[in-house]
Amino acid sequence: MKTNLLPFLLLLLLLLLHDPISVYAAAGPPASMAASSPGIQVENEEHHMDLHRKMVIALAVVSTALVVVIFGFLCFWIYSRKHLSKPNRKSVPNPDAEKGVALAPFLSKFSSVKMVGKKGYLPMIDYKQIEKATNNFQESNILGQGGFGCVYQARLDDNLDVAVKKLHCETQIAGREFENEVNLLSEIRHPNIISILGCSENEDKRFIVYELMKNGSLEAQLHGPSRGAALTWHMRMKIALDTARGLEYLHEHRKPAVIHRDLKSSNILLDENFNAKLSDFGLAIVDGSQSKSNIKLSGTLGYVAPEYLLDGKLTDKSDVYAFGVVLLELLLGRKPVEKLSPCHCQSIVTWAMPQLTDRSKLPNIVDPVIKDAMDLKHLYQVAAVAVLCVQPEPSYRPLITDVLHSLVPLVPVDLGGTLRLSNVAHHSVMS
Numbered sequence: 001m002k003t004n005l006l007p008f009l010l011l012l013l014l015l016l017l018h019d020p021i022s023v024y025a026a027a028g029p030p031a032s033m034a035a036s037s038p039g040i041q042v043e044n045e046e047h048h049m050d051l052h053r054k055m056v057i058a059l060a061v062v063s064t065a066l067v068v069v070i071f072g073f074l075c076f077w078i079y080s081r082k083h084l085s086k087p088n089r090k091s092v093p094n095p096d097a098e099k100g101v102a103l104a105p106f107l108s109k110f111s112s113v114k115m116v117g118k119k120g121y122l123p124m125i126d127y128k129q130i131e132k133a134t135n136n137f138q139e140s141n142i143l144g145q146g147g148f149g150c151v152y153q154a155r156l157d158d159n160l161d162v163a164v165k166k167l168h169c170e171t172q173i174a175g176r177e178f179e180n181e182v183n184l185l186s187e188i189r190h191p192n193i194i195s196i197l198g199c200s201e202n203e204d205k206r207f208i209v210y211e212l213m214k215n216g217s218l219e220a221q222l223h224g225p226s227r228g229a230a231l232t233w234h235m236r237m238k239i240a241l242d243t244a245r246g247l248e249y250l251h252e253h254r255k256p257a258v259i260h261r262d263l264k265s266s267n268i269l270l271d272e273n274f275n276a277k278l279s280d281f282g283l284a285i286v287d288g289s290q291s292k293s294n295i296k297l298s299g300t301l302g303y304v305a306p307e308y309l310l311d312g313k314l315t316d317k318s319d320v321y322a323f324g325v326v327l328l329e330l331l332l333g334r335k336p337v338e339k340l341s342p343c344h345c346q347s348i349v350t351w352a353m354p355q356l357t358d359r360s361k362l363p364n365i366v367d368p369v370i371k372d373a374m375d376l377k378h379l380y381q382v383a384a385v386a387v388l389c390v391q392p393e394p395s396y397r398p399l400i401t402d403v404l405h406s407l408v409p410l411v412p413v414d415l416g417g418t419l420r421l422s423n424v425a426h427h428s429v430m431s
């Protein structure tokens with residue numbers, strides 16, 4: 001405000017300096033001048049007027065220059081506030097990045113970076129380092145088997161444990177999935193989505209380096225040797241909620257939205273505290289992209305929504321269907337597709353549907369590991385959500401945001417929900 005007034009003050013000063021002339025005009029010359037001879041008086045008057053004119057001009061020039069300088073300074077100040085401060089704003093830590101694994105400390109360790117997508121960049125890790133970190137891809141380092149190769153546990157030079165996915169890219173499809181996953185994940189930092197740390201290549205092989213998820217996949221936890229023993233009712237509800245949060249981010253907060261397309265228990269990974277994160281973005285697509293209309297039908301049997309399987313119709317509701325199947329796996333401890341005989345399979349949806357909607361039957365089909373360990377009201381609620389998610393008609397399925405809101409009150413506060421457990425209740429449900 002003060003700076004804005006300055007030009008006016010200078011203008012006022014200029015006017016005041018003009019004053020003597022206007023005063024003479026109004027009241028005639030001063031007495032000392034009137035006493036001298038008329039010739040000298042005229043000459044003096046002219047000389048005086050000349051001096052005044054020069055002073056006025058000088059003052060006008062100086063004040064104009066001042067105004068120009070101040071105005072220039074003002075413009076620069078406004079411009080710098082608008083544009084030059086942008087990088088500072090960018091460097092303010094993104095809350096999502098804080099919750100996910102931050103890439104910055106990792107980036108500084110590698111001199112080479114790969115430009116990915118439109119705005120992402122990722123450390124390019126030397127292949128020799130990958131080889132050494134995985135003990136030359138030793139079998140004992142294998143964490144899981146993927147469609148185009150294995151995922152290995154690896155230890156980088158600074159004792160950082162990571163997971164490395166090795167993709168054999170002889171085929172175009174594998175190469176495309178690699179590019180797709182790297183492009184998408186390098187732009188995403190979210191606590192419920194796996195963090196990508198770098199990539200590497202050697203001949204026709206590509207490698208993706210991720211944060212290590214110490215408790216492996218939900219599939220391995222539920223259907224592996226432990227048969228879900230590590231997962232209490234509340235832990236299962238937390239995993240469902242985390243998964244819904246990851247999906248909500250993709251569907252509602254990414255612009256344009258991302259459809260995962262391959263949501264299943266083997267693509268939900270668990271860290272050392274059983275925080276769940278979505279992984280495997282090889283098939284994910286950006287909603288509305290031209291590629292959506294001519295994509296190959298892909299997914300996993302048991303999780304694929306009927307409208308996608310039959311008509312190729314792909315929307316965010318296809319992910320909601322797959323989420324419903326995962327919810328059924330968590331509730332019932334059964335695989336999405338059970339083999340009844342060598343040529344006869346049954347999907348968990350067909351098998352469970354009649355019992356899910358019958359309150360008297362529902363408790364009998366719950367996974368024996370968590371049976372009687374939950375509030376029955378909560379069980380009915382979760383079963384109702386699962387039934388809605390796997391509706392054959394996509395428009396009857398809820399949005400993932402609605403699912404998320406219905407799960408929040410079922411998860412204890414210390415696991416990320418809003419459920420407050422009294423000590424007595426806590427013991428009775430955990431036992």
Ligand SMILES: Nc1ncnc2c1ncn2[C@@H]1O[C@H](COP(=O)(O)OP(=O)(O)O)[C@@H](O)[C@H]1O
Nearest residue numbers: 143144145146147151163210212213217266280
């Ligand atoms: N970051 C990770 N930490 C721990 N295990 C992982 C990690 N990434 C993948 N895995 C294991 O490897 C398996 C296959 O990985 P995934 O990315 O799904 O490969 P694909 O795209 O071939 O299916 C997963 O189901 C999981 O068991």
Ligand SMILES: [Mg+2]
Nearest residue numbers: 146266267280
């Ligand atoms: Mg997978």
